[in-house]
Amino acid sequence: MQIMILSGNPKRDGLCQAVIQSVRSGAEEGGASVTEIRLQDLPLIRCQVCDDGWGTCLSERRCQFGSDGLDQLIGQLAQADVLVLATPVYWGEMSETLKSCLDRLRRCQRGQEGLLAGKQALIVATPGGTGNGQLTCFEQLDRFCRHTGLQIFDYIGANRWTADYHLDLARSAGRALAQGRKNGDTVPL
Template sequence: MKKVAILWSSPNTDGLTASAKDEIMRGLTDAGTEVEEIHLNIKKLEHCRACGNGWGTCNKTGACVIKDDFAEIYRTISEADGIVWISAVYWSDMTECFKAFFDRLRRCDAAHNQFLAEKRCVLVACAGGTGRGTLECLQQFERGLVHMGMRTYDRISVGRYNREYILPALYAAGKTYADRLENGFDMYY
């Protein structure tokens, strides 16, 4: 059985982002995938301090000097077969909570560990306003994943105006992602 980590961030536990997370998670579990849900907003996560000369020890050791929940989350996603990244969209970007985690992850993984290289991921951006910022948010996610050598399998934009047909599509996306993790991806890169 494959294992997928779902990282999501929104302070609203019953809003659009939570609904998107629930649907993709339901698709994954219905397909027989083990899922580990990580709600970043309830974790203790500090921002990168850019220690030392600006690069810190993370690029030499692959570990962050800050003692919070980062190391546990990093271990969980490193051990997963796949990762689903879901964020509410603020100012055309992922949440500040997600950025705090993502910046530290990129420093530890891209420069030293490369535990996440070649992992296939699904990206989901959820905007409750106009929805205009979802594409930029997905682009920011993907830029960071490229630095770490991960591969994006799907990019899904969710807005309040498309939620009625996108939420069921997220269920199907979860099932399809589970199948691809088990049976292989039909994509070249």
């Protein structure tokens, strides 16, 4: 089982990273091979919104600027069985780092013919300030999954006063995914 964490977190420590680390630990305990891609470290440009709104993303399902690292990233994502989309909550939304990547990814990999369709997705969003904006961030990520055919397995949010038990939950979710559990399965109670 290949689990890929696509992280829009600019930080290497703190709340968001602690949740990511818990998912990772649980997944590795469950036997998965886990890769974490820190988008902050990649030189990806934003969508250039070519021509009158569409470019080669429409005609060829690829970005004409994909040599900036997007093509390589898509190749890596294609190898994954499970994606973890992880972000701190900024302004009630996902981080700009993750958003600008997902904007381009969605255009190229939209619909059931895309490379992401049918893969399991775990959504992680941490509002570390007021705690506000978790639902709107989830909603944004939910829409990306629906546009690309990703199957949402679960949503994990944690803030400063709920982090302890959400870290446990994140670890359990990672383990369950590593063991092959899918959206739609029924667990014994």
